[in-house]
Amino acid sequence: MNPSEYFFPAISKILISQRVKAGIILLALLLIISLSAFATLKLPATLGSNMVLQRNSEVKIWGWGNRGERITVKAGWLPNECTANVGVDGKWQAKLPTGNAGGPYKIVISGKDEVIQLDNIMLGEVWVCSGQSNMEFTINNLGGWNKSYPAERDELLRSDFRDIRLFTVLKDTSGKVLDDCKGQWLIPDTSTVAGFSATAWFYGVELYKKLGVPVGLIVSAWGGTPAEAWTPKATIESDLTLQFYRSDPNKNAWFPANPGTLYNAMIGPLLKTTIRGATWYQGEANVNDAQTYHPLFSAMVRSWRQAWGLGDFPFYYVQIAPFTYDRAVVGALLRDAQLKSLDIPNSGMAVTMDVTGDVSNIHPVDKPSVGKRLALWAFANTYNIPVDYSGPVYKTLQKEGKTIRLFFDHSEAGLMIRSATKVTGFLVAGPDRHFIPAKADADGNSIIVKADKVKDPIAVRYAYTNTSEATLFNTAGLPASTFRTDEWPVITEMVFMKPFYDGGTKKILYELSSNNPAAVIHYTTDGTEPVCSSPVYTSNKIQLIKAGTIYARACINNNASETVGSWAVKQHKGIAAKVSYADEYSARYSAGGDFGLVDGVEGSLAFNDGAWQGFEGVDLSVTIDLGEPTLIRKIEMHFLADTNNWIFLPKRIEIKTSQNGVNYDAGSRFDNLAALTGKPGMIGKQIVTIKAPFMKKARYIKLKAINTGICPPGHPGAGEKAWLFVDEVVVE
Numbered sequence: 001m002n003p004s005e006y007f008f009p010a011i012s013k014i015l016i017s018q019r020v021k022a023g024i025i026l027l028a029l030l031l032i033i034s035l036s037a038f039a040t041l042k043l044p045a046t047l048g049s050n051m052v053l054q055r056n057s058e059v060k061i062w063g064w065g066n067r068g069e070r071i072t073v074k075a076g077w078l079p080n081e082c083t084a085n086v087g088v089d090g091k092w093q094a095k096l097p098t099g100n101a102g103g104p105y106k107i108v109i110s111g112k113d114e115v116i117q118l119d120n121i122m123l124g125e126v127w128v129c130s131g132q133s134n135m136e137f138t139i140n141n142l143g144g145w146n147k148s149y150p151a152e153r154d155e156l157l158r159s160d161f162r163d164i165r166l167f168t169v170l171k172d173t174s175g176k177v178l179d180d181c182k183g184q185w186l187i188p189d190t191s192t193v194a195g196f197s198a199t200a201w202f203y204g205v206e207l208y209k210k211l212g213v214p215v216g217l218i219v220s221a222w223g224g225t226p227a228e229a230w231t232p233k234a235t236i237e238s239d240l241t242l243q244f245y246r247s248d249p250n251k252n253a254w255f256p257a258n259p260g261t262l263y264n265a266m267i268g269p270l271l272k273t274t275i276r277g278a279t280w281y282q283g284e285a286n287v288n289d290a291q292t293y294h295p296l297f298s299a300m301v302r303s304w305r306q307a308w309g310l311g312d313f314p315f316y317y318v319q320i321a322p323f324t325y326d327r328a329v330v331g332a333l334l335r336d337a338q339l340k341s342l343d344i345p346n347s348g349m350a351v352t353m354d355v356t357g358d359v360s361n362i363h364p365v366d367k368p369s370v371g372k373r374l375a376l377w378a379f380a381n382t383y384n385i386p387v388d389y390s391g392p393v394y395k396t397l398q399k400e401g402k403t404i405r406l407f408f409d410h411s412e413a414g415l416m417i418r419s420a421t422k423v424t425g426f427l428v429a430g431p432d433r434h435f436i437p438a439k440a441d442a443d444g445n446s447i448i449v450k451a452d453k454v455k456d457p458i459a460v461r462y463a464y465t466n467t468s469e470a471t472l473f474n475t476a477g478l479p480a481s482t483f484r485t486d487e488w489p490v491i492t493e494m495v496f497m498k499p500f501y502d503g504g505t506k507k508i509l510y511e512l513s514s515n516n517p518a519a520v521i522h523y524t525t526d527g528t529e530p531v532c533s534s535p536v537y538t539s540n541k542i543q544l545i546k547a548g549t550i551y552a553r554a555c556i557n558n559n560a561s562e563t564v565g566s567w568a569v570k571q572h573k574g575i576a577a578k579v580s581y582a583d584e585y586s587a588r589y590s591a592g593g594d595f596g597l598v599d600g601v602e603g604s605l606a607f608n609d610g611a612w613q614g615f616e617g618v619d620l621s622v623t624i625d626l627g628e629p630t631l632i633r634k635i636e637m638h639f640l641a642d643t644n645n646w647i648f649l650p651k652r653i654e655i656k657t658s659q660n661g662v663n664y665d666a667g668s669r670f671d672n673l674a675a676l677t678g679k680p681g682m683i684g685k686q687i688v689t690i691k692a693p694f695m696k697k698a699r700y701i702k703l704k705a706i707n708t709g710i711c712p713p714g715h716p717g718a719g720e721k722a723w724l725f726v727d728e729v730v731v732e
Contacts, residue, residue, distance in 0.1 A: 040090075041065050041114040046273050048118060050185040052165045052216025054274040055101045055123040061109070062093035062272060069111050076105030077123065091179075093272075098123050101213035103163075120187075122163055124214025125207060126275045129200035130230065130267070131282035133223030133644075133716060134318070134370075137363055139194045139201070140714050148365050152202070153190060161188050163214040164204050166196050169269070171222050173261045177268035185216075197221065199281055199318070202371025210379060218273070220266045223716040224255035226285040227293065230267065231300040232307070233260030241295040250285060253588070254646065254717070257285075263303075271307050277314030277382060278304065279374050283334050284320055284362055288492070290333035294340045301344050316348045316377045317341070319481060321356040321364045322467045324685075326606035327492045328562035331466035335482040342393070348377030351391050353463060353470035354479045360685055362644050373478070388476035394483040397460065403450040404428065404457050406485075411445040413475040425471045427461040430454045433488055435461055440472075447472065459486035491561040493519050493554035496610050499592045499599035500541060501576055508576050508599045509541035510569070512552050519554035519561075529553075532560050544600075547571045567611065569600040573630055574701075574731035582621035589614030591727065598624065603727035605685055607642050611728075617721030620650070620705040624729065629659060632694045634732045635701065639673070640725035642685035643715065647723040649673040650705035653690055657698035664702055668692035703729065 043063040053059045061073050065086040073094045074081040084094040103122035108115065129135055139145060145153035170182040186192045193201055197219040204217045222229075228236060228245040236242045236259045250257045286293050301315050319338045325331045335353075342349055350373035355366040364370075376389035392408035392415060399405075408415065417424060417440055427435035428451040438451040438460070449460050461484040462472065470479035498511045512521050522534040525548055532555040542550060549568045554561040577598045590596060591603075591613040603611035613620075641649045656667030670690055707724040711717035 041071070041109070041111040041116060043109070043116060044180045044269065044272075045183050046167065046181070046218070046270060048185050050120045050165055050187055051118070051167070052122045052124045052126055052214050053098055054126045054216075054276060055098055055213065057098055057274050058095050059098055059274045060093055060095055060272045061107065062091065063109070064090050065092055065111055066090075072110040074108045074110075076107065076121070077102070101125075103214060122165065122214035122216075124163065124216060125211065126216040126218065126273065127200075127204070127207075128218045128220060128270060128273075128275050128278045129197060129203065129281075130220045130278065131280050131318075132221060132225050132285055134284070134320075134363055135197055135199050135219065135279075135281035136221035136223045136716065137198060138196055139198045141716070142198055142363065142365050142367065145190060145194060149198075149368070152368060155205075156188070156190060156193060161205065161208065164188050164201075164208050165214065165216045166192060166201075167216070167218045168196060169218065169220040169266050172265040173256045174265035174268075175261070177264045179269060181266065181269035198367040199370050199374075200279070202368045203279060203374045204371075206372050206375035207378065210375070210385065211383065218270060218275075220270065221281075222256065222262060222266070224252075224285055225262060225282075226250040226257050227282060227296050227300055228259045229256050229262040230282075231259060231296065232263050232303045233258075235299050235303045236260070239295075239299055242292070242299060244289065244292050245296060249289060255285070267304065267307075274310065275308070275313065277316065277378070280315065280317040281370070282317075283338060284323070287320075287325055287330040287334045288327065290330060290337045293334060293337040297337070297341050298344055301347070312346045314346050314348075314378065314382045315344065316350065316374050318350045318370055318374065319352055321352040321362075322359045322469055323356075323362045324360055324605065325466045326608065327494055328564070329465060329490060330492050332464045332468065332482050333490060333492070335463075336484065339393075339481045339483060346381070348381060348389070349481070350374045350377065351470070351479045351481050353468065353482070354473075356469065359467040359469070388474070388478065391476075391478035392472060392474050392480040394462075394480070394485070397485050399457070400448075402455060402457065403448050404460055405443070406447045406449060406460060408445065408447075408474075408480070410478075411474050414445055415442045415447060416473045416475065417442050417447070417471055418473055419471045423471075425463045425468050427464060428454045428457045429459045429461075429486070430456045431458060433459075433486075435459075435464075459488070460484070461486070489557075489559050491554065491556050491559050492563055493556065493561045494563050495519075495521055495523075495552040495554055495561075495565040497550065497552070497565065497567045497601065498610055499595065499601055501593075501595045501599075502541075506576060507543060508595065509543050510550060510567070510601075511541045512537045512550075514554050516554065516556065518556050520556070521552055521554055523550060523552040525550055529564055532558050544569050544571075547600075565609075566604075567601050570602065570728065570730060571600060572730045572732055573632070574598045574624060574626065574729055575600050577627065577731075578625040580623045580625070583615065583618040586614040586616050589725070597622065597726065597729045599728070601728065602638055603640060603687070603725070605640075605642075605687065607640060607645055607647055607685075607725060612640055612725040613727065614647075615707060615724045615726070617707060617709065619707050620703065620724060620726050622703050623661070624701040624703070624731075625661070626699050626701070626731070629697045629699045630731075631697050632657060632701075632731060634730075635692045635694060636728075636730040636732070637690045637703065637705075638727040639688045639690070639705070640685070640727070641688060642725070644685065645723070646711055646715075646717050646720070647685075647725050648708040648711075649688060650724055651708060652704075652706040654702075654704040655690075655692045656702045657694060657696065658700040658702065659698055661700045664700075665696075667702075701729070701731065
């Protein structure tokens with residue numbers, strides 16, 4: 001016996017055991033290395049069974065393998081196989097010519113010891129469909145087959161659409177360009193299509209029915225994202241006209257916005273895919289920087305085309321629809337920027353100003369019309385099929401005394417004004433630059449515009465508000481875009497109001513501010529709309545002795561902002577009362593702090609107006625101390641629903657009162673607020689007021705509102721924390 005074993009037998013056994021374990025681990029590692037070296041033939045997600053490859057072109061079949069390995073590719077439509085060698089970077093690539101549309105075919109890819117077979121491959125037309133939520137939203141997101149698209153569901157059931165193939169790039173971000181993504185090619189049925197982009201599907205259906213060839217649709221979209229996130233960072237950094245975007249101006253907590261982050265992860269993996277063209281539905285996330293959107297969008301399109309290396313492939317996009325944006329005319333400015341983007345070579349724009357249905361919903365449900373209008377551009381300009389494909393596009397004007405005559409492209413067969421009311425959507429201004437509503441009449445292929453109050457008209461604007469809907473059409477029934485004939489400055493600066501509790505006077509005071517240091521704030525409290533000659537707000541905070549409304553607007557170089565801020569201030573028994581919180585409100589949406597619920601100011605439909613208190617994933621649970629027993633006749637609470645911004649009504653509300661802060665009455669309880677509003681789906685946004693009658697004396701008020709918790713299934717933020725937004729608690 002070894003002395004060491006005699007004196008330390010336990011240690012000896014441990015050492016032997018460790019040697020055995022080490023040997024086992026080494027063998028396992030060698031086995032893993034051996035297996036990994038064997039199983040290395042791999043394809044990207046975009047190459048798979050059921051895919052469509054671009055017909056009459058050259059496609060790339062590529063992947064990963066062992067360095068130096070010879071790869072053989074046998075495609076069913078080719079008489080001979082193709083070969084490629086795996087490079088030092090572990091990648092291989094074979095270029096295959098494709099012929100006319102057809103299939104199904106097989107592709108067999110062979111390495112030294114491995115074989116991958118792809119089945120049910122078609123040759124046809126391949127399109128990339130990208131953008132934000134209006135491209136991302138599926139049929140399920142938009143209400144489902146039964147509610148929103150029963151006729152289209154029936155067409156799918158009775159038609160053979162199996163040669164339309166669907167691929168969705170799963171959401172991802174990256175600081176560098178990626179080779180691969182996650183996703184798979186699917187064959188359409190009512191289930192797979194219901195979970196696919198509605199805009200892309202209806203576009204693909206139009207192509208398939210008209211062309212009669214297989215269609216491959218690759219959707220790469222992410223709701224709420226700005227165009228700079230889809231543009232290479234290097235493009236933005238090298239272009240002086242895009243300096244604005246280098247500081248992430250649209251950065252937010254919910255959606256990726258950094259330049260290049262989505263291009264890297266969700267466009268980069270598609271660059272080796274041969275495509276016919278791209279469709280794009282985006283712009284809502286850039287409404288506040290419309291003045292720089294045209295150069296940004298143009299640079300994005302150029303960068304995609306350069307990266308794909310397929311020349312100036314078709315790029316057709318959708319103009320944003322009317323919607324109730326927070327700032328006046330920002331939607332019109334963005335639509336105008338999109339109209340200017342028609343100067344991009346081989347581009348086209350589908351106008352949607354007549355399909356919105358509900359201007360409070362940023363996601364118009366009529367996606368079949370959107371798909372059809374995109375397809376019209378493709379038919380006319382990509383496939384050389386004679387169709388009317390564009391609504392009237394403003395060209396020039398001619399002044400005729402007290403009227404202005406407007407001329408348009410795409411109006412050869414005549415123009416029409418359609419309006420259920422006398423509102424035409426046209427505005428006229430004279431040298432004072434003050435626009436007023438105008439009469440408009442079609443005269444053949446021109447429009448005559450006049451306003452009796454404008455004796456010397458020099459400029460015209462059409463559909464130049466956020467919620468303007470189309471009234472001008474050509475005889476093909478296609479609407480005109482927003483446009484203007486002037487280039488005068490359009491100011492959209494907002495004024496923000498913030499209440500303060502003054503401990504000295506024990507009053508709530510009101511402070512006005514603007515994010516633009518060049519802005520001069522003008523305000524009124526007498527019910528009139530402020531202009532650039534109204535009283536100027538200084539650093540002195542505003543105090544209201546009685547109930548009223550504060551109006552304010554910004555002026556820059558004596559040009560008034562289109563946006564007028566207004567805050568109705570109520571005087572009630574709870575003003576400046578002490579509020580205690582069980583769960584903290586968000587620092588981003590504080591409504592001015594602990595007095596935000598009792599400052600007299602009610603929030604507007606704009607969730608970011610500074611008046612709403614936001615609770616992310618937690619409940620509202622507060623106690624209000626009125627200071628002394630007070631006769632309470634009624635208590636009101638205000639909640640915001642804005643599901644587009646992940647803000648939902650609470651599940652339940654409880655309102656109780658107490659004399660001593662210990663014993664509370666049964667109070668009032670409200671359940672199922674969505675049903676109370678008459679809009680169970682809560683699509684769009686609205687303010688809901690809850691009223692609870694009491695008629696008793698109390699000092700303390702206990703309020704509880706149960707947060708939805710997480711965004712529900714089908715919502716773009718499904719599974720993420722939901723917001724609860726509450727404002728003024730009115731005690732009468």
